[in-house]
Amino acid sequence: MIQIDNKIKFQTEYRECNTLVVGSGSAAYNAADWLYTLGQHDIQIVTEGQKMGTSRNTGSDKQTYYKLSLADDEPDSVYAMAKTLFSGGSVDGDTALVEAANSIKSFMKLVNLGVPFPKDQYGQYVGYRTDHDETQRATSCGPLTSKLMTEKLESSVFGRKNIKFMDHVRIVKILVDEEINSIFGAIGIKQVENVVTWVQFNCTNIIYATGGPSGLYRRSVYPVTQTGAHGPAFLAGVHGKNLTEWQYGIASTEFRWNLSGSYQQVIPKYYSVDKDGNDKREFLMDYFSTGKDMLNAIFLKGYQWPFDPRKIDTNGSSIIDIAIYVEEILKKRKVFIDYRENSRYAIKDNSFQFTFLNNTAFEYLENSNALQDTPIERLKSMNYPAYELYASHGIDLEKMPLNISICAQHNNGGLEANNWWESNIKHFFPVGEVCGNFGVYRPGGSALNANQVGSLRAAEYINSHYCVAPILKENFLFKIKSDMDELENFCDEILKSEGSMNVKRYRENFQKRFDECGAYIRDIRSMKKTYLRIENDIKKFTHENRIDKFTDLKQAFISFDLLISELVYLKAFIDYAEDGGKSRGSYLIKEEQMNFDQVKRYGIKAKLDNGKRDNLIQITSFKDGKVYSDFRERHTLPHTKSWFEEIYNNYRNGSSH
Structure with missing residues (x-):
């Protein structure tokens, strides 16, 4: 053992503000940005690492943003969208209605900040169908949609506003006054070589935007730099909500990325090898009735990317996930996807047989101009940025296969919050993926909408109800004495x-x-x-x-x-x-x-x-x-009958804020 305890130096730093925003992803920056816009300027952003986190470092073939339809003649309404979110199961109806009602406000803010969501020559923001949805509410500006959102929101926060920011601090303690069931601050740890600083935040509110608990799993598509920070919240008494509900799906492991959408629809070859890299074999045919069934299931994985136990009957698309489980977990083999070659079960007369595909798969590839002979040619034609993404990380899909696994991708559960995103502990607002408002089955892209709507709602509520100064410094320092003792004992x-x-x-x-x-x-x-x-x-x-x-x-x-x-x-x-x-x-x-x-x-x-x-x-x-x-009944979906004059008067007197 290396004796280093007598070489570490400890010190404290005191900060105070109305609202502490924890995190530096799209939800955190949006919360700070809205708070400032609404008039609350006493804000402090604190983050473990400005360039860390899921928003900035993950995506998919075309990362989806889900919102109300804004193009063509497809009928849609706030209530229809709320109904779709509610139908996912274990979703509170009032939360679903809030997410639907605020989707356009949140989306158009991003547009106005310069996030390049595509529109046609008439100004319509076009959409497409995503998983668990029958409409065309989904949109995307490519594989890095959330990264672009984060960067534009960050520019707004720091380029036009003088919001305080502190980097390289991890929150290790959330401070709660149990007598009034309210937070009153937090303690973070900042370490520079052998100097450890306890950063003491005296604040009225905390907006907690720390992302999903990605560090729970080793097989994870979350960025390596993100671990999550649910522990301090649980220790403070914040409740969890629907913690059972996750999404798991096929992902590359060396460079962590979801292999959904185009990556499956071009129908790559799957194979496995033994632990020494020998005995290469296409294993999927062990699990499908015919080669045609296997090829169509791979295509469907583009739409049906998350593992789904409803799709594990004969020839279902999630049989692929089961097959990977058997190969990797039970047989201890390594599994790969290869875009250089077609599956041998797709070849006849030395070429890929599109006649083996069902009408849905063939028409999709035909409409996408992706009827080339190899998966990599189809991918580059259909979605060239999806190819470029791997190339930008030193992986040329024309030259090498991808080692894959079934990885944890998103936690639909998380910390409990109401329809203003306030938790069971007053003044504590979990927003983004850390908040457990997503339910069992959510439309693809609804997470990005929820993180923008949730952070907006938290900011609105704080601005309307909680714009008070934190407690006096001397009172704060007295109240945290036992908390500091606990942290110092842990270190000792x-x-x-x-x-x-x-x-x-x-x-x-x-x-x-x-x-x-x-x-x-x-x-x-x-x-x-x-x-x-x-x-x-x-x-x-x-x-x-x-x-x-x-x-x-x-x-x-x-x-x-x-x-x-x-x-x-x-x-x-x-x-x-x-x-x-x-x-x-x-x-x-x-x-x-x-x-x-x-x-x-x-x-x-x-x-x-x-x-x-x-x-x-x-x-x-x-x-x-x-x-x-404990288990409770979910809140029903409100079915409002709006009368303008009544809503107008309620809004004027503040009862709807």
């Missing part, structure tokens, strides 16, 4: 620990453990065993782990945060299943009799929820080291 113990495992290597172990029991194939017995292990790991964390260099101290806080989050999430998974919940969304609850190797004739016969629990929302809480779940 981990610095003196002679544990056998470095905190970062230890994290890889428990991430792998979570993969094995709590990803898209969930085993109840395994989850229960893992839950007990996590409980024990939390109790012994500072004694069984160690740090080997200065920066490991911050990593210790991250690993502990993730362990708390894993405990809460896994207990929610277990409680859902024990309450009678069945497979739904993007996960399959494994039954003992399932044989994943024998799916060619009959598929997988899972016990599906089939919407039986759509009206229930799971609320999970963490208190005194224990996790508790």
